[in-house]
Amino acid sequence: MKSVVLPGGRQVPALGLGTWKMGEDGGRRAAEIAALQRGIDLGMTLIDTAEMYGEGGAEVVVGEAIQGRRDRVFIVSKVYPHNATRRGTIAACERSLKRLGIETIDLYLLHWRGSVPLAETLDAFVELERTGKIGSFGVSNFDTSDMQEAWDLPGGQEIATNQILYNLTRRSVEHDLLPWCRNHRVPVMAYSPMEQGRLVRDQKLLNRDATPAQIALAWLLTMEGIIAIPKSSGVRHVEENRVAADLVLTIAELSLIDRAFPRSKARKPLEML
Ligand code: NAP
16 A cells, blocks of 8 residues: 655555544444444555534544554544634643544644644643643644645644545646645645545546546555555445555546546635535
């Protein structure tokens, strides 16, 4: 499995598992746990969750799925912006730890930027790291100017990732946000890598011996420093997505894809889902 080394030295797989919409319906719980466990067993050992998903329900599902597998997984969770004050961040992290049933969240992110001053959230992150409740921290949905602003604050240069909307139909980030992250050695986590499932039905991706989902993921994984976190609550889809990490796209295929999904000419503000 291709991997990415995070600032701080932890090596994580470039293909992980998302959990948005999990933990919302008790009837789907067994299938969600089975999907996550299959993914872990196939090497997709980075799991992305958040206190927002299922209002804590997704973290509970993740907690169950990783029982007996904790040592193999790298857990990413996120604090709501409205909880991201100094005290609020620490309290939210403690609630997440309890739901996940673990001692340390490996990477803890600010879900998106809200009205709490960034310096306060970073201060809380540094404190959580010092006390061992998180292993590292980062941000999500930060555009280039947000990244620069955070970088210039105390603790800002410890930011270990920016998790952003990035897929074949959302390439505006290639104008300056991806170069900024590359220049500052901040790995990017691409969320909604299949555009929430819309790309898996895209006729333009039906031109070779792989499924559209696999091509959309493989395209992201051709880039250095990019981690893709597709979500699937079914074992079959997880198995299909895992193949993407071993798929090598040729230069000819990459240029066909590039023509079918061109980058916007003008830079747009960072989009969010
Ligand atoms: P996504 O991963 O692009 O797409 C998920 C959808 O694709 C689901 O409906 C899933 O259905 C379907 N799917 C997955 N594999 C498939 C396959 N092989 N064939 C056909 N359909 C397939 O969208 P996402 O869930 O929005 O993004 C992924 C993760 O990123 C989230 O779960 C979350 O962890 C994170 N995220 C973060 C933010 C943020 O603000 N930081 C925002 C959005 C997402 P099944 O479940 O039925 O397989």
